[in-house]
Structures are given as structure tokens and as C-alpha cells.
Amino acid sequence: xxxxxxxxxxxxxxxxxxxxxxxxxxxxxxxxxxxxxxxxxxxxxxxxxxxxxxxxxxxxxxxxxxxxxxxxxxxxxxxxxxxxxxxxxxxxxxxxxxxxxxxxxxxxxxxxxxxxxxxxxxxxxxxxxxxxxxxxxxxxxxxxxxxxxxxxxxxxxxxxxxxxxxxxxxxxxxxxxxxxxxxxxxxxxxxxxxxxxxxxxxxxxxxxxxxxxxxxxxxxxxxxxxxxxxxxxxxxxxxxxxxxxxxxxxxxxxxxxxxxxxxxxxxxxxxxxxxxxxxxxxxxxxxxxxxxxxxxxxxxxxxxxxxxxxxxxxxxxxxxxxxxxxxxxxxxxxxxxxxxxxxxxxxxxxxxxxxxxxxxxxx
Amino acid sequence: xxxxxxxxxxxxxxxxxxxxxxxxxxxxxxxxxxxxxxxxxxxxxxxxxxxxxxxxxxxxxxxxxxxxxxxxxxxxxxxxxxxxxxxxxxxxxxxxxxxxxxxxxxxxxxxxxxxxxxxxxxxxxxxxxxxxxxxxxxxxxxxxxxxxxxxxxxxxxxxxxxxxxxxxxxxxxxxxxxxxxxxxxxxxxxxxxxxxxxxxxxxxxxxxxxxxxxxxxxxxxxxxxxxxxxxxxxxxxxxxxxxxxxxxxxxxxxxxxxxxxxxxxxxxxxxxxxxxxxxxxxxxxxxxxxxxxxxxxxxxxxxxxxxxxxxxxxxxxxxxxxxxxxxxxxxxxxxxxxxxxxxxxxxxxxxxxxxxxxxxxxx
DNA sequence: GAGCCTAACGGTAACGTGCCCGGAGGGTCA
DNA sequence: TGACCCTCCGGGCACGTTACCGTTAGGCTC
Numbered sequence: 001x002x003x004x005x006x007x008x009x010x011x012x013x014x015x016x017x018x019x020x021x022x023x024x025x026x027x028x029x030x031x032x033x034x035x036x037x038x039x040x041x042x043x044x045x046x047x048x049x050x051x052x053x054x055x056x057x058x059x060x061x062x063x064x065x066x067x068x069x070x071x072x073x074x075x076x077x078x079x080x081x082x083x084x085x086x087x088x089x090x091x092x093x094x095x096x097x098x099x100x101x102x103x104x105x106x107x108x109x110x111x112x113x114x115x116x117x118x119x120x121x122x123x124x125x126x127x128x129x130x131x132x133x134x135x136x137x138x139x140x141x142x143x144x145x146x147x148x149x150x151x152x153x154x155x156x157x158x159x160x161x162x163x164x165x166x167x168x169x170x171x172x173x174x175x176x177x178x179x180x181x182x183x184x185x186x187x188x189x190x191x192x193x194x195x196x197x198x199x200x201x202x203x204x205x206x207x208x209x210x211x212x213x214x215x216x217x218x219x220x221x222x223x224x225x226x227x228x229x230x231x232x233x234x235x236x237x238x239x240x241x242x243x244x245x246x247x248x249x250x251x252x253x254x255x256x257x258x259x260x261x262x263x264x265x266x267x268x269x270x271x272x273x274x275x276x277x278x279x280x281x282x283x284x285x286x287x288x289x290x291x292x293x294x295x296x297x298x299x300x301x302x303x304x305x306x307x308x309x310x311x312x313x314x315x316x317x318x319x320x321x322x323x324x325x326x327x328x329x330x331x332x333x334x335x336x337x338x339x340x341x342x343x344x345x346x347x348x349x350x351x352x353x354x355x356x357x358x359x360x361x362x363x
Numbered sequence: 364x365x366x367x368x369x370x371x372x373x374x375x376x377x378x379x380x381x382x383x384x385x386x387x388x389x390x391x392x393x394x395x396x397x398x399x400x401x402x403x404x405x406x407x408x409x410x411x412x413x414x415x416x417x418x419x420x421x422x423x424x425x426x427x428x429x430x431x432x433x434x435x436x437x438x439x440x441x442x443x444x445x446x447x448x449x450x451x452x453x454x455x456x457x458x459x460x461x462x463x464x465x466x467x468x469x470x471x472x473x474x475x476x477x478x479x480x481x482x483x484x485x486x487x488x489x490x491x492x493x494x495x496x497x498x499x500x501x502x503x504x505x506x507x508x509x510x511x512x513x514x515x516x517x518x519x520x521x522x523x524x525x526x527x528x529x530x531x532x533x534x535x536x537x538x539x540x541x542x543x544x545x546x547x548x549x550x551x552x553x554x555x556x557x558x559x560x561x562x563x564x565x566x567x568x569x570x571x572x573x574x575x576x577x578x579x580x581x582x583x584x585x586x587x588x589x590x591x592x593x594x595x596x597x598x599x600x601x602x603x604x605x606x607x608x609x610x611x612x613x614x615x616x617x618x619x620x621x622x623x624x625x626x627x628x629x630x631x632x633x634x635x636x637x638x639x640x641x642x643x644x645x646x647x648x649x650x651x652x653x654x655x656x657x658x659x660x661x662x663x664x665x666x667x668x669x670x671x672x673x674x675x676x677x678x679x680x681x682x683x684x685x686x687x688x689x690x691x692x693x694x695x696x697x698x699x700x701x702x703x704x705x706x707x708x709x710x711x712x713x714x715x716x717x718x719x720x721x722x723x724x725x726x
Numbered sequence: 727g728a729g730c731c732t733a734a735c736g737g738t739a740a741c742g743t744g745c746c747c748g749g750a751g752g753g754t755c756a
Numbered sequence: 757t758g759a760c761c762c763t764c765c766g767g768g769c770a771c772g773t774t775a776c777c778g779t780t781a782g783g784c785t786c
Contacts, residue, residue, distance in 0.1 A: 056420075060423050061775085096419035181702045299548075340582070373743065389765085422743095
């Protein structure tokens with residue numbers, strides 16, 4: 001509408017300064033072959049004219065092609081499938097770049113993950129999106145890959161000091177703190193609480209534990225925390241631990257399951273007839289969890305927003321690879337707190353998404 | 364890396380069929396001047412070759428320029444400022460289109476809003492993003508604008524049956540339901556609860572009320588709801604109503620403030636010495652609310668994610684204007700539930716955002 | 727001063743698509 | 757038969773930017 005300001009291009013600058021397009025281009029991109037004074041002159045006029053490069057033309061001319069590998073487990077598909085979908089969606093919307101995605105899968109965290117990661121590194125992709133499980137084992141590999149010029153983006157957890165260009169995950173210690181908050185709101189009398197965790201060598205799992213413990217100490221002095229139960233992502237182990245701890249005297253009245261596969265623990269609770277009698281806060285959302293939340297047998301679950309994690313991870317990776325500027329290195333999302341009352345907003349993400357009126361993941 | 368599939372363009376199709384670029388172009392875009400059989404042949408080959416138009420080249424050639432007006436109140440800036448920021452951020456990332464944004468402001472909802480909207484319509488923007496306050500008054504205007512070919516996008520609330528191309532807001536009835544859920548978790552004994560609402564003629568405000576009442580009836584039979592208190596967004600009125608209702612016998616032990624400006628109600632509570640004694644669920648986040656949440660005087664607040672609302676609104680508007688396909692017509696976001704424990708993830712959005720490590724709004 | 731080198735710059739093709747112009751061929755009508 | 761129109765198609769320019777090559781001026785060596 002009101003559009004008095006004509007759009008200004010390289011040509012306009014060249015014309016104004018009576019120099020050629022090539023010189024302006026070189027000056028703007030800090031390429032050799034321009035004298036310092038012409039360079040400054042060009043930059044000054046560009047600034048003054050409010051020059052913004054035409055991204056479409058730039059993309060067309062450069063005709064960039066990038067290859068990105070996504071190395072994630074096949075297990076816990078209710079988390080990693082939407083994460084992959086978020087990546088695909090972002091890729092489909094990416095304009096001006098020929099993006100080749102390679103989805104590499106391994107059975108589960110801790111079995112085949114390092115091999116898959118190592119293999120991906122050898123393929124020399126432009127970027128790799130991955131979940132650093134056991135940080136100490138990933139560190140040397142990641143550091144080497146980063147030195148080789150491969151852009152690494154962590155999802156689900158982080159691997160600091162490896163040269164990775166960024167990480168996207170849920171804010172882990174806050175997740176733990178929210179769980180503590182919810183339990184303290186729902187347990188008024190003095191009692192014990194327990195936490196079931198997956199793999200403490202994964203950075204974010206440790207953070208969740210610390211956040212949970214710290215928040216309990218701060219805001220819920222009437223709740224005492226039992227030693228953490230680490231299942232190492234083995235379902236049978238988790239089941240056994242749950243069965244055992246719930247039969248001790250002074251059994252916990254509140255439980256926080258901080259790992260994504262919470263079913264073994266819930267199954268043990270059900271068999272002991274304790275579901276609904278104790279307060280449970282879980283993690284993520286999947287089909288079997290839905291009825292438990294609806295009936296109030298699980299108080300709440302902390303949704304880790306895998307779709308958004310995937311979307312942001314690829315977005316930031318592309319920002320790094322295309323423009324050479326760094327985005328925010330670390331993105332720590334706020335988890336969604338799902339109760340029975342807002343459950344309906346998230347159900348469409350389970351299985352084949354049929355929901356039409358609810359945005360994919362915002363949710 | 365592994366890239367056997369060459370990218371295929373219009374030229375390749377033309378070469379394969381021994382026809383000219385012009386003909387392929389006409390066939391692909393369903394323009395006249397092509398015989399049906401050549402047209403089908405081209406379409407078939409394009410399908411077979413997996414032809415995807417080069418968006419960068421397309422954008423460059425079309426050189427589209429769009430004008431979008433954003434008509435929102437100046438009041439309640441803690442909500443509308445980040446919403447505008449979300450729009451600006453999306454606009455900055457838009458590639459291949461010369462986007463002219465025009466931010467039009469009016470003092471407050473219900474005073475000057477219709478005039479501003481009417482004026483914007485007369486300027487014949489390509490699209491208008493606005494908040495439909497009193498639905499009945501907006502309907503005729505919006506319907507006329509839609510018929511004039513202006514793409515209307517609602518934020519914050521909806522105006523159905525007006526020909527608007529979409530709406531982005533928080534899921535209103537679920538917001539109300541969450542508030543009910545939280546109060547029922549924190550009020551164990553039989554008691555009364557009250558709801559303070561803004562303007563019931565705004566669609567989403569009515570929905571919040573209905574969702575709150577329905578959830579109370581479903582899951583909290585021990586809580587009885589008082590008649591809704593409608594302040595018509597007038598601070599003094601809200602203050603008066605709060606002061607009055609809290610001095611009745613059988614005063615409510617739980618309060619849900621469903622409008623964005625909750626301070627008058629909270630001020631009344633404070634003056635009566637009731638803050639901390641009764642459970643309060645508020646809406647949105649702003650500076651004065653932070654200490655109240657930190658100290659537990661406000662149990663929780665439902666964050667309406669203005670930044671995301673703005674982002675999604677413009678994204679969908681551009682999808683509609685650039686490609687001529689319709690996006691999801693209605694997006695209903697899940698509100699974020701903010702407790703004292705996850706408050707820190709949202710504080711950076713208040714005032715001048717200093718936070719570096721937290722993504723803008725995901726939060 | 728001839729020969730050579732290099733820094734600095736000019737000119738232009740090309741990226742893939744959209745669109746306009748014009749030409750060929752066939753049909754209609756005076 | 758010639759003038760005219762319509763359909764279908766080929767050819768080519770333009771969008772803004774970048775990469776490449778050619779050109780010039782000026783300094784250097786011997």
C-alpha cells in the first residue's frame with residue numbers, strides 16, 4: 001500500500017557510485033580485489049540506502065545443496081517419530097536450498113548408537129542431528145567431527161564442550177522442578193516420594209533429578225525424596241525396581257517418572273493396585289498413557305514437545321549452514337504440563353494424526 | 364552426500380518431450396494456449412520426474428510485494444507487544460517477498476478499535492491481522508472486507524462466519540478447564556470459586572467461562588461456581604467487583620481471572636489481606652505478576668503465548684497469500700501453565716528481553 | 727625502458743522461472 | 757483468393773545476485 005521506499009539492490013549502489021556490480025559484490029562480501037577505501041564507501045552507501053540482499057536471487061544463484069543426517073533411535077517412537085516429523089516439516093518449508101535428509105536409525109539408546117554416529121561422521125554430511133546419550137562416550141567422537149567441519153546439533157540432551165554448534169531440548173532441571181511442584185500441590189500430608197530415571201549418564205536425565213530434588217527441598221519440606229532409581233532404559237529393570245520399592249514399608253505416595261518409557265513402572269503400580277492411590281507425574285505422551293490421565297490415575301505428564309525440538313533443531317542448523325551466523329547455541333524449551341483437562345489438545349499427535357484444527361505441535 | 368537424484372527443472376521436462384519451455388510453463392500453470400493432450404503429457408512427465416518448482420527462482424521472478432496491516436490495541440502491552448514481535452520475526456525470515464507491515468494501534472479494546480479496523484479496510488491492504496473484540500460489531504465489517512478480497516486473520520479470538528481466512532488463539536475452553544483443574548487440585552474441602560472475566564461479547568472470553576464451568580462440574584463437585592463477574596476490561600470496575608465479592612459471607616476460596624489485565628483484582632485481594640490465603644489462577648504474564656507467583660500468592664497463570672500467536676498468524680496468512688492454498692483455518696494453541704517452578708523460563712519475555720539461552724516464546 | 731606481475735576493477739553469463747511477443751498453421755468469411 | 761482470426765507453440769528477455777574472466781593502471785626488476 002503506502003510504499004514510497006523503492007527496494008534497493010546492488011545495481012542501485014553501483015549506479016550511485018559509478019562503479020561496477022562486481023566491485024560492489026566483492027565489497028559487500030568482504031572478498032579480495034577491492035581497495036579499502038572503495039570497500040568502505042560501498043558499505044557506507046549500502047547502509048545509507050538500507051540495502052537488504054534479495055534472498056531469493058541469492059539462493060537461486062548460489063544453488064546450495066546440503067546433506068543432513070539425523071541419527072536417532074527407533075525405540076521410544078512416540079518421542080522420536082514426531083521429532084523426525086518436525087525436521088521433515090521444516091525441510092519442506094526450506095526455500096532456496098536443496099536439502100537431502102538422511103534418517104539413520106539404531107535400535108535403542110546404548111545399543112548401536114555410537115556405531116551409527118561414528119558411521120554418519122565418516123560419510124561427511126554437512127550436518128548431523130543426534131541425541132548424545134552417554135556424554136563421556138560421545139565427547140571424543142563429537143569433538144573430532146566438529147573439527148572436521150561437520151555441524152553438530154544435539155536434540156533431547158546436550159553435549160557441551162564438544163564444539164557442537166547448538167542443542168535443543170526441554171529445560172531439564174525445570175522439568176524436574178515442575179514435577180516436584182505438582183506433587184507438593186497434591187500431597188498435603190507428610191510423605192515420601194520417589195523418582196524413576198533412565199540413564200543418568202545422559203546429561204539431561206541428571207539435570208531432571210537435580211531439579212526435582214532441589215525444588216522439593218525448596219518448596220515441599222513435607223516431602224522426602226528416596227534414592228533415585230535408575231533403570232538404564234531397560235523396561236524389565238524399571239518394572240522390578242518399581243515393584244520392589246512399592247512394597248517397602250513407608251512406600252512413597254508420590255512418583256516422578258522422568259524417562260520417556262514409563263509403562264513398566266505404571267504396570268507395576270497397576271498390578272499392586274496402587275494406581276489412583278498415589279500421585280504420579282510422568283513424561284511425554286503416548287497411547288497407553290491417555291486413559292490413565294483421563295481417569296486421573298496419572299496426575300499429569302510433562303510433554304517434551306518433540307515436534308518443536310525437531311523443527312527448531314533443523315531451523316538453527318540451517319541458519320548456521322546457510323548464513324554463517326551463529327544462532328542461539330542452546331535452546332531449552334518449556335515443557336507442556338498435560339492434565340486430563342488439556343489432554344485433548346495433544347491427542348492428535350499420537351499415531352496417525354487425524355486432528356485438523358489443532359496445530360501440529362504447539363500443542 | 365549420497366545424491367543420485369539430480370534435481371529436475373522445467374528445462375529437463377521440455378528437453379525430454381522436445382517442446383519449448385513456454386509450453387511446459389503454460390501446461391504446469393494451467394494457462395490457455397496448450398492443447399489438452401500436450402498439457403496432460405507435460406503433467407504426466409512432471410509427475411514422473413518428480414518435478415518441484417524452484418521456489419527461489421519463482422520468488423525472484425514474481426517479485427511479489429505484499430502489504431499487511433496489524434490492527435491491535437496499545438493497552439495490555441505485555442500481550443500485544445510480544446505478539447507484534449512474533450509477526451516482525453516471521454516477516455524478517457520471509458524469503459522471496461517484499462513485505463510491508465503497517466502496525467496500526469488504537470487505545471484499547473472497545474474504544475477506537477472498530478474505527479481503526481474500518482480505516483484499515485479502506486486502505487486495501489492485502490491482508491489484515493486483528494483481534495475481533497465484540498463479535499457482533501465486527502461481523503458486518505469483516506464480511507465486507509472479505510468480500511473485497513482482503514485476507515483477514517484473527518488473533519486472540521475468532522470471528523466465525525465472516526469469511527476470515529483463519530484464526531489463531533489459545534484454546535479458550537481448555538484454558539478455562541485447566542484453571543478449574545488447578546483449583547480442584549489445590550482446594551480439597553468444599554468451597555466456592557469465582558471467575559473474573561473481561562468482555563463476554565468477545566468469543567474466546569465466553570468460551571473460557573464455559574470451559575471453566577463445565578470442568579468444575581465434571582471433576583470438582585466439591586466446588587461451586589459463583590455468577591461470573593464481567594469487568595468489560597475496565598480496571599476500576601474489576602477492582603470494585605473483587606472488593607465486593609470478597610467481603611460477602613461464604614467468600615470464594617478460589618479465583619480464576621480469565622482476562623489479561625488481572626492487576627485490579629489482585630490489588631483488591633492484597634488490600635483485603637487475602638493474597639496467599641485463597642488460591643488464584645491468573646492469565647498471561649507481566650512484571651507485576653512475577654513476584655506474586657514467586658511467593659506463591661498466585662498459584663499459577665495461563666500463558667497465552669502471544670509471540671507464537673503472532674508468528675503463526677503471519678505464517679498462515681503468507682501461506683494463503685503466496686501459495687493459493689488454504690492452511691489450517693483455525694489454530695488453537697495449548698496455553699502454557701506457569702508455576703513458580705517454571706516461571707524462570709518465561710521471565711525473559713518481559714520488558715526488554717535479555718535472555719540469550721531461552722528461545723523467544725516457545726517458552 | 728621493456729617486460730612482468732599484481733591489485734583493482736569492469737563486464738557478463740548464468741541460476742530457474744514467468745511472461746510476453748510473434749510466428750506457423752488451419753479455419754472462416756467476404 | 758486474400759484478409760482476418762484463433763489455437764498452439766517456440767523463442768527470448770527479465771528478475772537480482774554471484775562467479776568468472778578480461779582489462780587496465782601502476783609498481784617492480786634488471
